[in-house]
Amino acid sequence: MDESLDAPVQRTLDDLLELVSFTDLKSRLEVVRRFPAHYEDEHDEMLAEVVRQIRPYLRNVIGVTIGKGGQGKTTLSANMAGMLAAEQEKLAEQGKKALPILHLELDLQGDGLSHDFGLARSKFNDRGAALASAVTNDGPLHVIKTDRQFLHVVPAGANNARITDALGALVATHGRAAHLLLALLLAQISHLYRWIVIDFSPGDRSLQQLGLAAATHLTAPLMDSDNASVSGLANLAVLAKSTRKTNPELGVAAMCFLGFRKVQGKPTSDLTIVWQKLGRALQQYNVSPDVILEDYVREGRVLAKEARNSGMLAHEFARAAAGQWIDPRTGEVAERPRDENGRLIDAKRAIELANDHAAMARAVITRVRARNQQLKEATA
Numbered sequence: 001m002d003e004s005l006d007a008p009v010q011r012t013l014d015d016l017l018e019l020v021s022f023t024d025l026k027s028r029l030e031v032v033r034r035f036p037a038h039y040e041d042e043h044d045e046m047l048a049e050v051v052r053q054i055r056p057y058l059r060n061v062i063g064v065t066i067g068k069g070g071q072g073k074t075t076l077s078a079n080m081a082g083m084l085a086a087e088q089e090k091l092a093e094q095g096k097k098a099l100p101i102l103h104l105e106l107d108l109q110g111d112g113l114s115h116d117f118g119l120a121r122s123k124f125n126d127r128g129a130a131l132a133s134a135v136t137n138d139g140p141l142h143v144i145k146t147d148r149q150f151l152h153v154v155p156a157g158a159n160n161a162r163i164t165d166a167l168g169a170l171v172a173t174h175g176r177a178a179h180l181l182l183a184l185l186l187a188q189i190s191h192l193y194r195w196i197v198i199d200f201s202p203g204d205r206s207l208q209q210l211g212l213a214a215a216t217h218l219t220a221p222l223m224d225s226d227n228a229s230v231s232g233l234a235n236l237a238v239l240a241k242s243t244r245k246t247n248p249e250l251g252v253a254a255m256c257f258l259g260f261r262k263v264q265g266k267p268t269s270d271l272t273i274v275w276q277k278l279g280r281a282l283q284q285y286n287v288s289p290d291v292i293l294e295d296y297v298r299e300g301r302v303l304a305k306e307a308r309n310s311g312m313l314a315h316e317f318a319r320a321a322a323g324q325w326i327d328p329r330t331g332e333v334a335e336r337p338r339d340e341n342g343r344l345i346d347a348k349r350a351i352e353l354a355n356d357h358a359a360m361a362r363a364v365i366t367r368v369r370a371r372n373q374q375l376k377e378a379t380a
Helices: 044-058 074-093 111-116 129-137 159-185 204-213 227-241 267-286 299-307 316-322 347-379
Strands: 019-022 061-064 101-106 139-146 151-154 197-198 216-220 251-258
Touching: 044 101, 044 159, 061 074, 061 204, 074 101, 074 111, 074 151, 074 197, 074 216, 074 251, 074 299, 074 347, 101 159, 111 204, 111 299, 129 139, 129 159, 159 204, 197 204, 216 227, 227 251, 227 267, 251 267, 251 347, 299 316, 299 347, 316 347
Parallel strands: 061 197, 061 216, 101 151, 101 197, 216 251
Antiparallel strands: 019 139, 139 151
């Protein structure tokens, strides 16, 4: 008997992925080109009508952004998308209706999320080339169906710089209507997804405006307790108000905290003091402190780093640390992960971190659903 028949089939990551192309989308540029460069006063009603038509299709779009860099945006958006996808998988197992989650990144780097999703070396990772074409040149949108059944990803990277260049020319010719290009794109496919998570940085103004015009609910993380970080987070409320003509429904759904200690499951004074500072800053902008989540992710930078290096999200890494992760490439139980010193990852800590991410994702979605109900009632 050939012993090779009993050996697990070793597949590459790309064997588990599928590239799906949306090729029959209506032209976004055709809509934008109706507007002259200096339409702000004369054509406000025309812009408002376009916005009115697309907004109901974008209420499942969550934007994850930050006031300044290094605050956990990538970690938050990747794990939130992964947790939401895992919830949809559970619904499917129960025989209930389930739809995939789409994660889309607007960033000139994109390396972090490629590693988080384990797609850094995939042949399907075009570093944002197709996204740039889809947004600014009516090209098809390419989506990677990952090895996680209900998680789809649009990769980003250096090619997103093409969006910045093209959008600058379009804004010069057609005004702020060009900021609707991503919104017009997502409005056509949003019915295929339960939630769409957009990760975008405030570092590039053009990409930021695209994200702000497309999202309905903003979520923002904070990892530092300094005043600059707190002020940057509070300024998001002002940012949301500055986009009223292209997105009157945009609002802050939740502000989240990552990397703060927990003692017996409770926050320490380090976090409670930051909560108070942020609450006061929000009140200065007439924003309710209720947007601050009580659920937060405890300190776990080392675990987060090891999970990223392994191409796993928090809940996957926790299962791997507990010896319960099935490697999708072999169908076998994967070896427990080790840190850079060769020591086994502490399963208890990894599970606690994953539970924190799950609780925070549920809290965000609770706020998003509440906002959606308010928007529905306001437009009834």
